[in-house]
Amino acid sequence: MQALWQDKKDREVGMKKIPVIIDCDPGHDDMVALVLALGNSRLDVKAVTNVAGNKVMEKVVRNTLNILNYCGVKREVAAGARRPLVREYLRTDTEGAHGISGLDGFDFPEENPLRCSDRTAIEVMAEVLRTSEEKVTLIATGPLTNLGLLIRAFPELCREKVERISLMGGTCHYILTKPFMEFNVFMDAEASKIVFGSGLPITMFGYDVTYNTLLELDFLKKLEKVGNRTGHMVSSLLQAFYQLHNKAWMEVEGCPVHDACAVAGVIDPSIVTESERMYVEIPTEPGPLSGATICDYAHRSGKPANVEVVFKMDRDRFQDMILDSVRALA
Ligand code: BDR
Ligand code: CA
Numbered sequence: 001m002q003a004l005w006q007d008k009k010d011r012e013v014g015m016k017k018i019p020v021i022i023d024c025d026p027g028h029d030d031m032v033a034l035v036l037a038l039g040n041s042r043l044d045v046k047a048v049t050n051v052a053g054n055k056v057m058e059k060v061v062r063n064t065l066n067i068l069n070y071c072g073v074k075r076e077v078a079a080g081a082r083r084p085l086v087r088e089y090l091r092t093d094t095e096g097a098h099g100i101s102g103l104d105g106f107d108f109p110e111e112n113p114l115r116c117s118d119r120t121a122i123e124v125m126a127e128v129l130r131t132s133e134e135k136v137t138l139i140a141t142g143p144l145t146n147l148g149l150l151i152r153a154f155p156e157l158c159r160e161k162v163e164r165i166s167l168m169g170g171t172c173h174y175i176l177t178k179p180f181m182e183f184n185v186f187m188d189a190e191a192s193k194i195v196f197g198s199g200l201p202i203t204m205f206g207y208d209v210t211y212n213t214l215l216e217l218d219f220l221k222k223l224e225k226v227g228n229r230t231g232h233m234v235s236s237l238l239q240a241f242y243q244l245h246n247k248a249w250m251e252v253e254g255c256p257v258h259d260a261c262a263v264a265g266v267i268d269p270s271i272v273t274e275s276e277r278m279y280v281e282i283p284t285e286p287g288p289l290s291g292a293t294i295c296d297y298a299h300r301s302g303k304p305a306n307v308e309v310v311f312k313m314d315r316d317r318f319q320d321m322i323l324d325s326v327r328a329l330a
């Protein structure tokens with residue numbers, strides 16, 4: 001298979017900044033996604049929006065504000081959907097892969113001057129799209145509830161102003177627990193169906209690539225050696241995440257940072273070394289495949305491709321990118 005994400009790959013790197021909105025539910029790997037994006041000079045992070053996912057809204061907002069404050073960055077942070085569109089919020093306030101707080105493994109200062117916006121995630125996203133001269137890339141690293149709402153509420157605006165949705169979610173071949181299931185897509189299958197069926201350009205960084213791009217354990221030491229606050233925070237949190245992940249899921253030799261993959265692909269699409277466009281469908285009817293990503297990788301459905309599914313990324317460049325961002329922050 002060859003990388004077919006040509007429209008972006010052909011774009012020259014090193015020119016104008018790329019405007020993005022990050023919709024997330026931190027989460028250790030969301031934290032890396034935020035650090036990577038905020039510290040990278042190619043991206044212009046217009047806003048950070050939150051969705052209930054890894055943890056309930058109060059926790060993911062608190063975690064987002066703590067990350068930004070600790071890295072010395074100010075952005076509008078807006079809370080969005082507190083539960084999936086149709087389904088009950090599947091409580092994940094057990095220990096799981098992200099601990100009780102969602103960011104277990106680091107003590108953030110109790111005092112944080114940053115506050116959550118009075119506006120909702122959807123209001124902020126719509127305004128950023130409306131006022132941006134250029135098209136905006138939406139980076140989604142949590143359940144797709146906010147994006148589903150945005151697309152339903154502002155279909156024209158999205159068609160006009162969304163450059164691409166780069167999302168962490170789904171899986172084509174890689175099976176972690178149930179076949180074709182991945183947390184973000186499964187959590188809000190109805191919203192995922194809206195997003196995948198929207199006709200907007202989508203790049204899917206699912207388990208196929210994220211479990212192929214584990215951070216080397218030695219790399220966590222390199223992060224600490226950067227010697228700044230951000231490096232210390234990221235290194236401490238990833239050490240904890242590695243332990244929690246392996247306890248909750250399965251033993252892997254390396255630390256997964258799923259969400260950061262969806263950011264890296266926007267910073268420099270040529271970091272993707274293997275991807276393919278195909279038709280992807282999200283069944284929502286009750287049954288064993290409800291909330292799965294059914295990827296037509298053999299191109300037998302006859303339906304037009306709607307998603308660029310990523311399979312491999314250059315791990316060395318990914319690690320360098322993360323280090324550069326860490327160095328650029330406080
Ligand atoms: C996704 O689920 C969450 O736990 C992570 O933050 C990531 O977005 C991986 O399936
Ligand atoms: Ca996430």
